[in-house]
Amino acid sequence: SGRRRVPGSYLRALATAALGLRQASTLLYVEHNGAGGIAPATLSAAAAAAQHLPGPLEALVAGSGDAVARAAQSVATVPGVTKVWTASDPCLERPLAETHAKLLADVASKLRPSHVLAASTAQGRNVLPRAAALLGTQPVTDVVKILDDNTFVRPIYAGNAFATVQFRAPPAIRVVTVRPTAFPAAEGSAAAAAPAEALAPELVQGAAGVRAAVWEGADVKASARPELGSAKVVVCGGRALKSKENFAMLEELADLLGGAVGASRAAVDAGYVANDLQVGQTGKVVAPDLYIGVGISGAIQHLAGMKDSRTIVAINTDAEAPLMALADYGLVADLFSAVPELLEEVRKA
């Protein structure tokens, strides 16, 4: 016949164009500190996308004033990032979930990436599911492994099992959050900075119109210690510490080891430490090189937040405590004598 065969790739490109879809690409939601610092968790998400998702990696930096340019400059040199989109407006100054989700959804609708990605942090977990709802799709959250562009592994039952999930009828835009502890952060900087471009003001206007919430203030504790979620060493204290004052020992140990302090829920509920230090199912997930659990029994809800730590040390008077069973090194001792001794040795080292 006189018919000519049309290559499949040509048909796919045509269908993609006809549906208004772009080739595979990822839009990364960036968390920054306003001073040009990019959250380590975002660097993990960037690495996850660069290594496991197809197509270009475009970053979205939202904020207000100079903070946006500073963050954009930092993100532009993150390995794998191919483009930086910036959105600057007073309504975006604070990471209010309502405004940031609206912006992210509007930008995704306009750019049509195949994936919208963020780190599974307090902020990412707040913003992304809302953006997914605005996009009319379901997010896949807390991903620990990306098998292909449509297949993801995520923990269920507080980390006691892993589910491999797929979008059955892949939506045009797949919204995903990844656990930073499962993907090593992007390191170093790219040889050439990715180009940055400001989004058209009308794209930001939708967010400015959102009046659902007002930022009243933030009570942020300044700390010279590394961030709990990405620290290489975590020293965690439990109920057995008995007081806020006794936590000072663990703070000193953490400082000597260059680590962060964490706590069990019992210690948080007793008011010994602030609740942003809680490790576990309803707290932070940590996976440091070294985790030291002091006076912590190892309830399943606590283990859910730390069992992927590389080396686990437990100090407990009870040799039968569940954390002892998981520990690489278990010290059956009274913490009030063991920790001061340990401090003395570490100070000498």
Ligand code: FAD
């Ligand atoms: P305990 O279980 O009371 O353990 C104290 C340990 O200290 C004991 O093992 C004891 O032998 C030891 N000890 C006592 N004296 C000394 C001493 N002098 N020296 C050394 N060791 C000593 N918990 C979390 O941690 N994180 C969560 O995110 C979390 N989420 C939860 C969510 C839900 C829905 C529920 C129901 C619970 C959750 N919990 C969580 C609570 C959890 O079940 C436990 O109650 C909690 O982890 C216990 O904290 P703990 O180990 O400090 O206290």
